[in-house]
Amino acid sequence: MMTALSSGTATVQQHHDNNAEQRRNLGTISGVYLPSLQSILGVILFLRLTHITSQAGIVYTTLLLLISTASTILTWSSLSAIVTNGDIKSGGPYYIISRTLGVDIGCSLGLLYYIGNTLSGSLFVLGAVEAVQHSIRAYYARWGYGFSGHIFPYDVQITSLAIVAAMTGSIHVGGGRYVTVLSNFFLGVTALSILFMFLGCIFFIAGWHTGSLQEYDRSFHENTWSRYEPDPYTGVLPDIYSCLALIYPSVTGLLSGMAKADQLKNPRKSIPTGMFWAIVTSSAIYLMVTWLFGMSISNRTLKVDKFVTASVSFPHELPVRIGVVMTCFGLVLGTLATAPALIAAVAADEVLPFLSFLRPRYEGDKTRALWFTSAIIGLATLPGSLDHISPFVTIFYLLMYSGVNAATCISGYVRPPGFRPTFRYFHWSVSFVGFVWCMGLAFLISWLGTFCSVLSFVLMGAYIKKSRRLAATGMKWGTLGSAVRYNIVSSALNSLAKSASAVPTEVTLSMSEEGRQLNNSIISAEDVSVLSSNVGGGVTDITPEEVAHLHSSHSDFHAKNWRPQILTIVDVDANGNPTNLRTLSLASQLQQAGKGINMVIAIIDQSSTAMAASVASVVEDICGGTTSQDDDNSDVSGLSRSERWRNEEESLSASSSGMDHYDTIKLIKRSKALLMLQMKREGMDGFAEVSTTDGKFFEAVWSAVIHTGLGPLSPNSILLSLPSFLKFEGNRSGDSYCLHRKSRTEAENYLRTINGILNLGKAVILFKSSPSYPQNGDIIPDRGTIDIWWIVHDGGLLLLLPFLLSKHAVWLGAGDGTRKKNRLRRKTIGAKLRLFAVTTSPRENAVKLQKAVTEHLERVRIQADVTVVEDLARTDIARYMRDEMSVDDIPSRDIMTNSRDETMRDKMGMSRPNNPVASLRKDGISTQHMTLGEVFASDCDEDGPSNFTHSDDGIQAASKLNEMVRRESRDANLVVTNLPFIRKDHDSEEYFKFLHTACKGIDNVMLVRGSGAEVITAYA
Incomplete structure (x- = not known):
């Protein structure tokens, strides 16, 4: 029955996997390149680029385009690192960013992207209305009538609201499926419109075609430099910053290529490649339009006729005028298809209580989110001009890009083990430049608007953190903040360890020699450790589940932020000399690569320590107390040397050999100095301590595991060398082995040591090394x-x-x-x-x-x-x-x-x-x-x-x-x-x-x- 149930569950899982596999059928061009290109080639290209060229001039317009493109290229690098750093599922950019950067940053950036995306929808609606107005005005002017383009007061606002309601109703009734079907059609219309206006401008330059323009509209080199004049329709005098705010929304379609991430065959390859070539293609088109129209059409014509791209088109202007309107409608449909999914995903994650009414009632439900989004788009059209909307769109997108770049920069610099992007061209410094670049552009456009937006962003992050703490949803995505805090604390502790770990140049012992310089000969002792221990009680009765529950130190410390915090148990001989030094090599490499905390401890057998530290003084005392070298080896007390030696040995064994024994402290200091010197040779950052035991080695190790570290910086992995004192002997039959009697006791104690560590909820690493294992500096x-x-x-x-x-x-x-x-x-x-x-x-x-x-x-x-x-x-x-x-x-x-x-x-x-x-x-x-x-x-x-x-x-x-x-x-x-x-x-x-x-x-x-x-x- 068990097998049947498992097979049934596996069948259900396989069914889901097959459906997911069927959905992932889009390639780079259809899934990323074309959607991104369609979003970038929008209303700004047809209705505002030529006007900006007439005001700022060809040179400065080119500079503005390059500045805007540079910000998208830098952000593209960060986004490519994010999308190649994990499994990509439904939810588009919000899912990818929130799961990678954490709930606080991810939801805040997701809301910024949502607001920017909805405002872009308002921009597209106003662009469609304005295209119709310019077309009607052009036809009335051609017939000799003057017409302002307004049929009645507030006609732009009412028409915009009607368009939004119609588009929302069509998606609500027909679903978003037909949006995907029509997207390629709308993109084809956009491509034809661009082709017609390019042909018309080229033929106009050659004198073969004028469209609705006149011969006097043809003028060369009038728009090379800036010539700022009040807008003939709004009366506002522009400057370089307002031109930047107006032109930047033309490059904000970058994230549209991530909307279909769950439908791509290979999203980690398709998204970076598709977004990059979409940026290159669109930038080339924008630069060509700037130079082609700016070098051939008079300055006055470009300022008065904002729809000059249609006026000069070939073979006729009507396809371009209709095509631009259809393009805007297609972009509005795309916004209404993607933005509700984003806000519904935020609501479904239950991180913002005030968005709970948008939570999907069932899988795929976006009805409430759809009408909520349409309401925001409709409200944003009330200013009645896309010139009033574009600065806000620019600021929200720039802040969103800044947040992505900043978070990716921190992740790349901190380098938590969970951040493993496969995008080969990513570096944290590029993300840092992208953050500074985007934030600088935002402040240049409007320092007050940017400051208010940043303040709102910070308050939103704090609200998310507080609401999640109160709601206790149980969702754990891992946050970038915890990784940053970990890195700051660990770096500070490592720096403190470096400053406090100066190795003394000379260490003396209470032996007959004056002292020894630390040299290689002291450290070269190998495999001379005798760790006798007695059987005693311990923590082996504690279940791993209980200990794991007690030691889950931080509820928000996610598994992806796990780092190797290693406690290395170094073997030492009776004199405190470290042995099995390759274990330190392994610990050093794990610490340097994993950016964790390394703690090293050596445990010396206390009974052997007392004998080793005092034997010299005892021998000297016995030998110095003889009255004559020629007597019968007896002293003044009448005791022979052998009898006196037995008395002194019993006295040494009975005397205190703990921390109150001065020779023990001296030996511990010497052993610690040797240990720190070896850590320095391995390039290891960390903390070293030496402890003693009276023979119960496993209890000393358990105590070190429990008490070493500080809070979340306590060791999570214990590294020990595979014991070399376990000697096996073969019997005459050949292949079977048995332990020596002494090794059997040591093996039992060692097994108790490992079992106790596992019961304490720590990972165990046993290392068997040889001289072939690479050390620090080996090649x-x-x-x-x-x-x-x-x-x-x-x-x-x-x-x-x-x-x-x-x-x-x-x-x-x-x-x-x-x-x-x-x-x-x-x-x-x-x-x-x-x-x-x-x-x-x-x-x-x-x-x-x-x-x-x-x-x-x-x-x-x-x-x-x-x-x-x-x-x-x-x-x-x-x-x-x-x-x-x-x-x-x-x-x-x-x-x-x-x-x-x-x-x-x-x-x-x-x-x-x-x-x-x-x-x-x-x-x-x-x-x-x-x-x-x-x-x-x-x-x-x-x-x-x-x-x-x-x-x-x-x-x-x-x-x-x-x-x-x-x-x-x-x-x-x-x-x-x-x-x-x-x-x-x-x-x-x-x-x-x-x-x-x-x-x-x-x-x-x-x-x-x-x-x-x-x-x-x-x-x-």
Whole structure:
């Protein structure tokens, strides 16, 4: 029954996926380029560009066009980074921006875009009315009659309201489907109108055609420079800033190419490409019109006849006059089709309580939003002239562009791990220039209007934050603010650590020698750690769920802002010398690439410390107390040296060896100095501490995990070296191993250490290193190779850590010596990642699994070569890598509930909740301990063989895994795979046998076990 229910749910999911796949059928030209071009080539081109040319002159008009185009190019770079940084669904620009930049910024920018878009609709309506008025006036003038164009008072306003009502009613009755059908027709009309006016102007210059103009209207070089005069219709004297406000709405159709993002085959490629070429094409057309009409028609004609593009058109002016009106109608329909969807999406997200009345009642409902939008468009037409509307349109769009550039600049500079745009030409400095550029243009046009708008924007953001806190909607998108605050705090703490971590040049001990200079010989001791511990109580009885609930420090700290905050446990010998130093290399690389906090702690065995620190003084005292070197080795007290040594040894063991012991403090200081020196050599920012224990190593580690850090800057990942003190010996039969008696106790304590860390809700990273692992300053001849052996899903840490490592400079290779190419290489390539997806059941379909994993990597913007490994399908590898609570263990009623919920949503037409953390969730069940076949539903349709070959001790599975890794990853610099799961009844010898067998003969292995909080989201 369980299988049937799972198959049914999978069928429903497949049905939704097929429908989504069918909707994604638009290419770059039809989905992005043409819609953007249609929005840009609007009313300003036909009715205002020639008039602006007559006032500002050809030179300054060209400059204004280039300034406006530059702002769109800079914003295009930021938008391209956003759209290539996550999964794109319905909702257009608002969805993409809000999910990437967070709810506060995203909704505020979304409202700015909505207001600018609706005001653009008013601009198009007034443009259509004005085109009709100019046409009627031109015909009356041709017949010798004077006509102002006004039939009755307020005729422009009444006509505009009637047009808006008619357009809204047509969309309400017919739906928005015909808008898409007619969009290509309207674009064709626009293209023909542009062609006719170009031909007419060229023929007018040649003297072959005059249209409705006269010969005296032909004049060359009258419009080269500015000649400002009052507008013959409004009486207003323009200036360069008013001309900029009037011309800028002509380039604000940039975001129209993002409206159909959910219908594109490849939105990450189509949107940047389509928007760029739309900008280039439209800019070329605007410049050609400026120079062609400005160089051939008299200044007076361009000022009086604002519709001169139709007056000179060839073969007749009527197609252009009608075409411009139809173009404006098409743009109004486009606005009424997209703007209500945007405001409905904002209302559906429930972030603004005062917009709750616009919330869709069912899937696709936009009725209230449609009439609300039409009301705003109608109210904005009441001034009666597009000259009065265009400055407000310009300011809102410029502020919206400024906000996008500012947020993207901050994201690019802070570089949270979730911000991984694949757009190769993005850099945060370009976004910064775009922010300054757009904000400067807004203040130049109207400093008062811009100031009021910015103030409204800030107040809106504060209102959104407060309303969301009061509403407690439960939606967590992650905010850019939390990432910025994290970066500020972590940078400040790292700077404080640098200023406070001056390594002393000399450290002395209470030994016979005067003191030692810190040198390489002190640090070069390796693998001499003896960590004896006793069995004691701990935190192993706390369930992971309880601890995870208690340690969810910040409810608004989203998974996409997760960073590796690593607590590295460094091994030291009895004298405090750090060993296994490659662990620090790994920690340094993760900290530098992940921009997190690094905390390093060394724990010294306290009993060994006391003996090591005092043995010199004891020996000196015993030897100095003899009366003669020729006696029978007895002192004045009559005790022999051997008897006195036994007494002193017992006294040392019984004496205090804690922090009140001066020699212990000196040894801790020396060990910390050595540790800080090694961190400096690795280029590591972070904090170092040295602690002591009386033999209970696991309790010292637990205490460090609990008490290290500050609030949200507490460690979330614990890095330890795979212990080298676990010595195995083979029996005569050959392949089986058993632990030494002393190592068995150490293994039990070490296993308790790891289990306690996992119960505390932290991720665990065990690292087995060799001298081949690259350190700070090493150069790999070619870029390094990191192999990921993905067996079970741990939430995302197994993918995220190798991705961060791959971006570190150590792994990029020597390069080709060209600085520019090396910078590009460092940004776009990184180390080579190879992912080996392991099938754990013969029923899993390798082809489906490879396709699903490849698509998942594409969604999370991680480039890796995917290979499916089927050789482990008949072993019990999954039993050792996953939790006891697998999918098969979940009660059937949970599956039934989730399946029923999905079915009801499908029948009602409701959309599924857009939760990025659930991007790898199946029927609402956590996938933290599911195999890849269960996560990606890669089982074959027909039942495959179910009899597995199991082994009692797991050696067969570990041996097979080791064989496959040594064969496929023999040239890899690092192998990353899952850390085997630790069960309550797990025998330490059996567990470390498995580890020893799996890692045998592999130089550098990183074993990862996530806590489930490290989720790679589909967007940043």
